[in-house]
Amino acid sequence: xAQDSVLSDELLHHLMAVGHVDILVGVPTLNNxxxxxxxxxxxxxAFSRYFPRDRSLLINSDGGSDDGTPSVVRNxxxxxxxxxxxxxxxxxxxxxxxxxxxxxxxxxxxxxxxTAAELTQARAVAVLNADVTGITPEGVAALIRPVRDQQFDYxxxxxxxxxxxxxxxxxxxxxxxxxxxxxxVRDPVAPEFGCSNRFVTHCLEQxxxxxxxxRVGIDLWVTAEALAKGFRCCQTGLSPHPATxxxxxxxxxxxxxxxxxxxxxxxxxxxxxxxxxxxxxQLASPMPSAALEAPVVDGTRLTEAxxxxxxxxxxxxxxxxxxETLTNLEALAEKLPARLRYPDALWASTVYEFLIAYRxxxxxxxxxxxALAPLYLGRTGSFxxxxxxxxxxxxxxxxxxxxxxxxxxxxxxxxxxxxA
Amino acid sequence: MAQMIANAIRQAGTNFLESLAAxxxxxxxxxxxxxxxxxxxxxxxxxxxAVAGWLRINVAAERFGVAPLLxxxxxxxADALLGAIVFWLVWLGFLxxxxxxxxxxxxxxxxxxxxxxxxxxxLAVVILIIGFVVANFAWRATLLAAVxxxxxxxxxxxxxxxxxxxxxxxxxxxxxxxxxxxxxxxAFAIAFGALSLAVAIAFGIGGGGIAKRILExxxxxxxxxxxxxxxxx
Numbered sequence: 001x002a003q004d005s006v007l008s009d010e011l012l013h014h015l016m017a018v019g020h021v022d023i024l025v026g027v028p029t030l031n032n033x034x035x036x037x038x039x040x041x042x043x044x045x046a047f048s049r050y051f052p053r054d055r056s057l058l059i060n061s062d063g064g065s066d067d068g069t070p071s072v073v074r075n076x077x078x079x080x081x082x083x084x085x086x087x088x089x090x091x092x093x094x095x096x097x098x099x100x101x102x103x104x105x106x107x108x109x110x111x112x113x114x115t116a117a118e119l120t121q122a123r124a125v126a127v128l129n130a131d132v133t134g135i136t137p138e139g140v141a142a143l144i145r146p147v148r149d150q151q152f153d154y155x156x157x158x159x160x161x162x163x164x165x166x167x168x169x170x171x172x173x174x175x176x177x178x179x180x181x182x183x184x185v186r187d188p189v190a191p192e193f194g195c196s197n198r199f200v201t202h203c204l205e206q207x208x209x210x211x212x213x214x215r216v217g218i219d220l221w222v223t224a225e226a227l228a229k230g231f232r233c234c235q236t237g238l239s240p241h242p243a244t245x246x247x248x249x250x251x252x253x254x255x256x257x258x259x260x261x262x263x264x265x266x267x268x269x270x271x272x273x274x275x276x277x278x279x280x281x282q283l284a285s286p287m288p289s290a291a292l293e294a295p296v297v298d299g300t301r302l303t304e305a306x307x308x309x310x311x312x313x314x315x316x317x318x319x320x321x322x323x324e325t326l327t328n329l330e331a332l333a334e335k336l337p338a339r340l341r342y343p344d345a346l347w348a349s350t351v352y353e354f355l356i357a358y359r360x361x362x363x364x365x366x367x368x369x370x371a372l373a374p375l376y377l378g379r380t381g382s383f384x385x386x387x388x389x390x391x392x393x394x395x396x397x398x399x400x401x402x403x404x405x406x407x408x409x410x411x412x413x414x415x416x417x418x419x420a
Numbered sequence: 421m422a423q424m425i426a427n428a429i430r431q432a433g434t435n436f437l438e439s440l441a442a443x444x445x446x447x448x449x450x451x452x453x454x455x456x457x458x459x460x461x462x463x464x465x466x467x468x469x470a471v472a473g474w475l476r477i478n479v480a481a482e483r484f485g486v487a488p489l490l491x492x493x494x495x496x497x498a499d500a501l502l503g504a505i506v507f508w509l510v511w512l513g514f515l516x517x518x519x520x521x522x523x524x525x526x527x528x529x530x531x532x533x534x535x536x537x538x539x540x541x542x543l544a545v546v547i548l549i550i551g552f553v554v555a556n557f558a559w560r561a562t563l564l565a566a567v568x569x570x571x572x573x574x575x576x577x578x579x580x581x582x583x584x585x586x587x588x589x590x591x592x593x594x595x596x597x598x599x600x601x602x603x604x605x606x607a608f609a610i611a612f613g614a615l616s617l618a619v620a621i622a623f624g625i626g627g628g629g630i631a632k633r634i635l636e637x638x639x640x641x642x643x644x645x646x647x648x649x650x651x652x653x
Binding site: 295370 | 651
């Protein structure tokens, strides 16, 4: 039985003592002592304010932190003193902090949380990100309510943030996943989500947990699996999370996200190859209102190296992209960094051709993804510079046009995919 | 006197005819062996090419970067090359077997030497193939790491890595088939030593500033590139 290997004897005893729960919130951690306290507090406040009659459990799955994260979780104060109306849960709120076994990575933590959710028969499950301190009790409730009250199986968060933020999502993952899966999910690679027990059981039955995708790309896989396997999905608005310095260097992060996206597309090809266009996804709770500031980013710095990179990588790119795309890239590289405009259509065909090359294995797959990174930086730099001073609405429209360009180019991708 | 001459000529003629009678069957046998060997070698070449095609050797050669090198060296595609190697090895074997049947004393032992040489030749070919694959992999990995890591002159660096591995592989292959072993080893040792020394001197004296910049780039006080300045997710 899978539970035997995922849950330690001690955790099993704890869970048996807890019994069945209505709501389970999981918080995977790895050296998050500095940020996890507000997350735990927000969860408990959400339990007492919004779900006082529900049996609830907070489970912290820790990957072997050496900064005392588990004890911070265990000892975090849950006083609701910051609010005018002090409320208390009518049922016992359980809190467990436990290490998970195996290779450190979110996949193993999530597997443990899901296994615990299945064992305790939790009706609604939410997974939170311990890296950010901006989560509020309302945010936790927003992830749980659509599952608990509206019978959704999967709730994807929509972070309220400026459209120029998160370019890896807006420029690559969002348009690619939207065009392929046919659903307009704003943050497909979000580390937080809500889900039903039915979806948990389904996920635990998949062979993904011991793979590289399970180790580093589980966030994206969870979203893609929910879409591809026909679960009832919705989105929910979350308040802005203060940006924290990324723990993973860009190159590694880029490789993890892009490889995960490509592997998911390969896994779910039978689902998405036949889909055309895209459908909007229901927003279960509205976006919290907040003023957003445009990030201060110098796009020109990202485009500075574009010309040299294309020239240096020519002998690699000619195996990956078509002659036409390579010619267009070289023509683009001839322009001054300050005048670089990477068109949507060229970017869409570049990404699709990299996806096809990845599928065909024209060279070692990690090399294909590494070769895309400089092109992504060029595209991102060009976009950031072009829209640096534009109003949010204009940037949103430009991002929508990019998604539509990916959808327009999809028949070409499908044709090449089927031919490969 | 005339009788003696006639006897001698007759004896010579008889000896010649006897020798010819003894040699002709061996000659026929040799020709038969060579022709049959050629047919078998042709058949094996066809089989090897078919199997190589089925195993998509050309695609693998393309993927591992062997195909462009073959093209540069004006050699046929990988499956045809493999077939040609098998053809020539088999046919040469039959050819030497046929020559051995002729019974020429000076050519005795040629076949044994050839078969003793074949494993070394095959090993050398294997070394070369592995060398090509490793060199190409290292070239691409170095190029991509250098471009993404903003290391100066990525093509020069990756090209140097590729050629170093190819030269090393070539020297190992030649050493394996014992072609001018001493010359190859000495030449390689001198060239490699001179290259290392030249690089060290150039880098240490002429390129001290570059070395400093590279080391500073590799071990920065604040490890953040322009790509790391924004939150990508």
